[in-house]
Amino acid sequence: xxxxxxxxxxxxxxxxxxxxxxxxxxxxxxxxxxxxxxxxxxxxxxxxxxxxxxxxxxxxxxxxxxxxxxxxxxxxxxxxxxxxxxxxxxxxxxxxxxxxxxxxxxxxxxxxxxxxxxxxxxxxxxxxxxxxxxxxxxxxxxxxxxxxxxxxxxxxxxxxxxxxxxxxxxxxxxxxxxxxxxxxxxxxxxxxxxxxxxxxxxxxxxxxxxxxxxxxxxxxxxxxxxxxxxxxxxxxxxxxxxxxxxxxxxxxxxxxxxxxxxxxxxxxxxxxxxxxxxxxxxxxxxxxxxxxxxxxxxxxxxxxxxxxxxxxxxxxxxxxxxxxxxxxxxxxxxxxxxxxxxxxxxxxxxxxxxxxxxxxxxxxxxxxxxxxxxxxxxxxxxxxxxxxxxxxxxxxxxxxxxxxxxxxxxxxxxxxxxxxxxxxxxxxxxxxxxxxxxxxxxxxxxxxxxxxxxxxxxxxxxxxxxxxxxxxxxxxxxxxxxxxxxxxxxxxxxxxxxxxxxxxxxxxxxxxxxxxxxxxxxxxxxxxxxxxxxxxxxxxxxxxxxxxxxxxxxxxxxxxxxxxxxxxxxxxxxxxxxxxxxxxxxxxxxxxxxxxxxxxxxxxxxxxxxxxxxxxxxxxxxxxxxxxxxxxxxxxxxxxxxxxxxxxxxxxxxxxxxxxxxxxxxxxxxxxxxxxxxx
DNA sequence: GAGCACTGC
Numbered sequence: 001x002x003x004x005x006x007x008x009x010x011x012x013x014x015x016x017x018x019x020x021x022x023x024x025x026x027x028x029x030x031x032x033x034x035x036x037x038x039x040x041x042x043x044x045x046x047x048x049x050x051x052x053x054x055x056x057x058x059x060x061x062x063x064x065x066x067x068x069x070x071x072x073x074x075x076x077x078x079x080x081x082x083x084x085x086x087x088x089x090x091x092x093x094x095x096x097x098x099x100x101x102x103x104x105x106x107x108x109x110x111x112x113x114x115x116x117x118x119x120x121x122x123x124x125x126x127x128x129x130x131x132x133x134x135x136x137x138x139x140x141x142x143x144x145x146x147x148x149x150x151x152x153x154x155x156x157x158x159x160x161x162x163x164x165x166x167x168x169x170x171x172x173x174x175x176x177x178x179x180x181x182x183x184x185x186x187x188x189x190x191x192x193x194x195x196x197x198x199x200x201x202x203x204x205x206x207x208x209x210x211x212x213x214x215x216x217x218x219x220x221x222x223x224x225x226x227x228x229x230x231x232x233x234x235x236x237x238x239x240x241x242x243x244x245x246x247x248x249x250x251x252x253x254x255x256x257x258x259x260x261x262x263x264x265x266x267x268x269x270x271x272x273x274x275x276x277x278x279x280x281x282x283x284x285x286x287x288x289x290x291x292x293x294x295x296x297x298x299x300x301x302x303x304x305x306x307x308x309x310x311x312x313x314x315x316x317x318x319x320x321x322x323x324x325x326x327x328x329x330x331x332x333x334x335x336x337x338x339x340x341x342x343x344x345x346x347x348x349x350x351x352x353x354x355x356x357x358x359x360x361x362x363x364x365x366x367x368x369x370x371x372x373x374x375x376x377x378x379x380x381x382x383x384x385x386x387x388x389x390x391x392x393x394x395x396x397x398x399x400x401x402x403x404x405x406x407x408x409x410x411x412x413x414x415x416x417x418x419x420x421x422x423x424x425x426x427x428x429x430x431x432x433x434x435x436x437x438x439x440x441x442x443x444x445x446x447x448x449x450x451x452x453x454x455x456x457x458x459x460x461x462x463x464x465x466x467x468x469x470x471x472x473x474x475x476x477x478x479x480x481x482x483x484x485x486x487x488x489x490x491x492x493x494x495x496x497x498x499x500x501x502x503x504x505x506x507x508x509x510x511x512x513x514x515x516x517x518x519x520x521x522x523x524x525x526x527x528x529x530x531x532x533x534x535x536x537x538x539x540x541x542x543x544x545x546x547x548x549x550x551x552x553x554x555x556x557x558x559x560x561x562x563x564x565x566x567x568x569x570x571x572x573x574x575x576x577x578x579x580x581x582x583x584x585x586x587x588x589x590x591x592x593x594x595x596x597x598x599x600x601x602x603x604x605x606x607x608x609x610x611x612x613x614x615x616x617x618x619x620x621x622x623x624x625x626x627x628x629x630x631x632x633x634x635x636x637x638x639x640x641x642x643x644x645x646x647x648x649x650x651x652x653x654x655x656x657x658x659x660x661x662x663x664x665x666x667x668x669x670x671x672x673x674x675x676x677x678x679x
Numbered sequence: 680g681a682g683c684a685c686t687g688c
Contacts, residue, residue: 350684
């Protein structure tokens with residue numbers, strides 16, 4: 001092991017030597033809130049406090065304020081309170097603060113309610129999907145997910161109950177952040193009294209300033225930079241690139257353990273596979289660990305783990321031991337672990353991209369960005385000065401893109417465009433995007449919406465399109481829900497819709513446990529395919545008391561199943577609102593499958609002799625995903641519809657159900673006639 | 680015969 005690092009000196013975010021106190025989206029609840037200091041003096045010690053007057057002045061003078069601040073400056077908890085104290089929530093108006101993640105919205109709201117001295121849900125509350133802990137009359141500061149606020153624009157296009165809206169973590173550029181910013185710019189033209197605060201952790205924030213500054217509003221926006229509260233992080237690069245960063249990551253972690261002082265290690269890799277390989281490498285080396293070295297505790301962290309397994313990474317390392325947490329990108333922003341002193345960064349990340357020509361989503365491993373590498377390094381400096389080892393040469397760092405392309409430029413836009421149309425934004429090319437999605441993606445989405453009958457030839461929403469836009473599901477699934485009336489199977493379709501919306505229902509552990517899990521899963525297997533298998537699993541879950549113990553013994557994810565229950569309850573309300581009957585098909589699987597075809601008819605495929613399928617549209621070679629109950633079996637009719645298609649090493653289809661080819665032909669005719677205007 | 684970055688409504 002002769003890896004040579006050199007250190008170009010201290011870099012990374014911030015360098016203020018004070019303990020970070022900003023609450024973030026932790027999996028674990030934050031430590032006890034206050035010790036001896038009063039709430040007021042705690043608040044006054046935050047770095048943001050000395051900018052209070054300036055911030056309030058800017059909110060008076062400008063319509064849009066871009067706030068650049070590192071983690072720990074207190075912007076998320078303090079800014080809404082400053083506005084509140086200055087009277088921005090007078091006369092029943094509300095100050096909103098959006099977060100990209102649910103945990104962040106709830107934990108920050110809890111913290112702020114304590115600071116304000118109110119019960120959560122009273123003056124300070126939060127709104128996330130399935131949970132509204134706020135009062136329409138009394139809540140003045142409302143934390144919410146950005147998706148929730150975007151949804152609110154569908155009901156109240158001017159967001160008239162808000163006096164000020166803070167879009168937090170805007171640098172993450174989630175689809176909803178981008179849609180919201182676009183809509184908010186439009187709203188501010190009609191309602192200039194609304195104040196907008198865009199908060200971002202990176203210096204890239206000038207892009208937001210440019211976005212809100214144009215000839216129509218030349219002096220409307222300003223930018224304020226706040227200092228963070230982070231310890232310095234030293235950055236070291238490899239002198240030469242390495243062929244296998246997984247192996248190198250294990251070796252570097254090993255050397256840190258031998259040569260460096262106390263502190264846990266956080267390793268960034270791209271996926272579960274790499275994480276397991278890295279942990280294997282470390283385990284193989286463990287027997288050779290010198291007696292005087294700290295004992296290494298290797299731990300995995302990725303979204304596929306159960307809550308229990310994820311919580312393990314938060315347990316403090318015992319004396320004489322050191323944790324090595326090998327993680328996906330989940331530890332970059334979603335999960336914060338204290339006590340990390342060393343970060344090992346592979347420099348790669350897996351991102352989803354969407355190819356509108358083939359309508360294929362794919363997952364590919366790409367180099368990270370400068371912004372993301374900086375964020376990763378910062379994970380070493382939360383509680384003490386740290387070191388970040390980048391497993392690539394400095395020259396490679398310098399050639400990285402500044403930031404990862406925003407999500408909106410690389411995902412299927414069907415649902416987003418339906419929602420924008422519902423907001424009355426008919427000319428999508430005139431919509432002021434922060435970053436424009438590629439024209440091909442927009443066109444592809446429009447074409448799909450026309451084919452599904454959501455948009456008419458005039459480019460406007462059809463009556464059913466208007467209703468579907470309100471449903472929080474994909475368009476195909478919504479069509480299926482609406483068509484269940486005709487097929488008299490609303491009860492079952494509702495369950496299937498909910499189950500397809502959650503991923504990773506079946507838990508498959510490694511090794512022998514995995515084989516046992518496979519046997520458990522077979523108990524739910526329906527001959528017709530995966531949709532009915534999911535239906536069986538859901539019905540069994542509710543029949544046996546919705547318990548986590550039952551899930552564990554049947555290889556099901558309790559988290560996923562509980563989510564399905566919530567989604568089903570939510571969708572049920574929409575079905576009732578749209579007067580869709582909740583009839584049961586009474587075990588008539590044929591009716592159920594016909595209804596599935598009515599939603600998924602564009603996703604038809606035909607079995608061929610080598611065990612693969614050919615797509616009806618495009619004759620593409622499709623491989624069945626190994627989780628499918630049809631993975632090993634030829635469907636009797638030779639035809640299936642599938643829920644989704646994704647490109648990994650091969651093009652795979654997930655969640656399949658056997659159908660009769662005539663049913664597809666039926667829908668083809670209907671579509672054709674609709675296009676010709678004869679039906 | 681074999682696989683899944685991360686969110687969100």
